[in-house]
Amino acid sequence: MSHNTDRSESPPASGAVPATQRSLAPDLARGFMLLIIATVHAHLFRDFAGAGGFSLAGPLDVGTTAVMALFAENRGYPMFAALFGYGLAQILRRRTAEGREWPWVRRLLRRRGRWLVVIGVAHTALLFHGDIIAVYGLIALVFTAALGMGDRRLLTHAFAWMAAGSLFYALASTLLFSAAAQSTGADVTWLSDALARLAVFPSFLPLMFALSVFPFLIGVWAGRRRLLEEPWRHLPLLRRTAAWGVGTSVAGGVPQALINIEVWNAAPAAEAVVFWLHLLTGYAGGFGYAAVIALIALRLDRRRDGRRGPVATALAATGQRSMTCYLLQSVAWLALIPPYTLDIGASLSDAQAVALGTAVWLATVVLAEALRRAGFRRGPAEWFLRRMTYGRPPEPASPG
Template sequence: MPTVPSGSVRAPSPARARALAPDLARGFMLLLIALAHAPVFISHADLGPAALNTFGRFLKVFAADNLARSMFVFLFGYGLGQLAAGRFAKGDDWLAVRKLLRRRGFWLLVIGFLHATLLVPLDIVSTYGLALLIMAPIMRARDSVLLWTSAISLVPMTGLLAWQTVRAHAAEVAGHPETLPSMMKDDFPSQVLLHLLVWAGKAPGVVLLVVPGITIGIWAARRRILDDPERHVALLRRVTFVFLALAVAGRLPMALISAGVWKTDATWLPAIAHTFTGHTGGIALAAAVALAAVRIGGAHGPVTTALAALGRRSLTFYLFQSVVFVALFYPFTLDLADDVGTAAVIAIGVAVWLVSIVLADRMRRIGHRGPFEIALRRLSR
């Protein structure tokens, strides 16, 4: 068995400085996740100014739904490629790397399970863990296998998410939106039990949703596209322009329908376009951030530095968002679910992201990596 698989990434020098683009992308990604998640915690979307609520619904569907997840998954796959390259650079063979990946997958599954049961059932971390346990061998697959796996799995993923979008829209039109307040219990133990049942029912099936992004992320990491964006400017420009154009065109109809601007019962085609171009849009945003990193170069201002610090601690602050939302909206905490409309809750989501930037930069200043990043690294050794 070769020390380094033939399809693995070009190993970086251990002394090389940490790349800016992946961290910036992860920091920005957390804003999209906040926009996607915050509105599901409220009962009455129409509270407050109608025009602002309409814009808020449009913004959520256009800029976040089925796009934040795609960007997150792509960056996760990219991070796996970085992790494997770093271990090979230190002299580890494939057997050691595979064991490391599976240990990390197991502990991601545990962390995600605790997140989904103790906090909110909007978890992707356990899905990553389960996918990594299953897919670890694909890290040494040929490029063609990665690309075909991504393309083939994209078809059922698009169909499943489109079906969820159509169902959610129909429920909202019928006056029964699929939001978390309908699942909220008056006490914490009952809430945990319900979350446990929800997680057990959906966790195995959602692995399919992350396969396309993980595999294309691993492929991109092999070429160090985000690590060395200055070497791939032409490719990044093409991806940004073409994929963002697709995302705008494909996501606009469903966003207009969800905002109530366009009235139609024929939602399947817009939902399919919305889902598929959410995948391309997530990749395009990562490419756009990489181009921004090229332009920034080595002159990192305070905003860039703080946003990159947030990206380095993305697991911690992904979980931090859930802690804040539970504290604000659940009946056994501040119980604000009935008191906030769409526009206000999106403003809250943005505020949580801004606070996260400040806290992450503070951690950077004192040399703290992030509690969950530290825990995952130690547990995965």
């Protein structure tokens, strides 16, 4: 096969895995991850809306804020990044099995990365300041070669990024948040908000990049072993990861929870160290959640009647359309939160904000399931990304 194969080649007919043949665990994990992201974003909207910190207006709010620190904040993004790496490993494996050579696959993955960056920049400009799509696109561009590394080299790079990347994020974000807290507010319009998002984007992108490389590389390692697709082959590892990952995450979240609920008034240096600990143990939490979901998916797939049930089916449909559902969350935030729209952000209590995030997530689950029932294999965002990555599918041959 020639090494100069380009985009003009049609994608292989087997490129899309039929929904009935898809592994449940990766899609289920993506669907659950979107719940964590929605509730975390909503919980932070008081700060974004200028209300300043958490409300802590009673036991329910205090408990909600503590639970978010222990189980959600900085726990969803690591799982998302790991699933992204897992997905790229799947693409490499499938394309290689079809006979594609590495240069062709590398160009494919980098083209996908470029379009993810384009989508992410548009998402930032039009909707939301906390985009992660462009972050993963940049990772795909920079670390495509990592898919060809041996395991030892891959893991060495991963753990180096775990230490350095999380420390950089903790220190830099602490400084940026302190500067933002001291800045004075002004009348916000959609245009000024969009310009502000684009102005912050060059600072936000490297921060999230540094935080996400480690779980991405671990996801690549896990994808090589098909940990989520064939969980029955890796039960001891998955059980240990589930127990130790979630346990470590909760224990590591306790100091941050105490700061968030204002039980501990930590000095700035101690607060930065606690935040770093929260990030590090958040990695464990993301991996632990993925392992728990893989074990649940295995149990569902082993049911005697062979049926997954409506809840698992809807969650998997959400995971299959995760980019569409993620973008729809941002549409909801734009309609509900800013002062130039419904402006409810500052008036939300902590518990109300988390309830709002859950409601927005549930709405996307309902929509994803409706798309599945209507016969749409992908959401609009997934369809667009695939078309831009592979090009137009070949026309069927006319009868001769």
